[in-house]
Amino acid sequence: MAKATIRVYGRSYTVACSPGQEQRLSELGAELDTRISRIATAVGDVGDDRLLLVAALSLLDELHAAMGGSQVQIEKMKTQAADALEQAAVRIEALVQRVETRLDGDGAS
DSSP, X not given: OEEEEEEETTEEEEEEEOTTOHHHHHHHHHHHHHHHHHXXXXXXXXXXXXXXXXXXXXHHHHHHHHHHHHHHHHHHHXXXXXXXXXXXXXXXXXXXXXXXXXXXXXXXX
């Protein structure tokens, strides 16, 4: 098992990870450090536990918004696809009617 050391809000943490994931964890740790530093600047000294809590809630809020937005887009695309299929079916029916009418007209002559 590999290990990565990340630094968040002035403290270092060693985290176990899969081999090859050390760099990714370091990058994520740096992003978390930046986010927590911004939150600390905005809210002041509320304690490390609360800073981590606010950062976690903020990240979850962004994740839910991103997932919800994607779901809304998927539903919109499904509706558009269903509408397009319905319109195509109407056109096909109209074409069938025209062909049948011509065939009936040609057969009667």
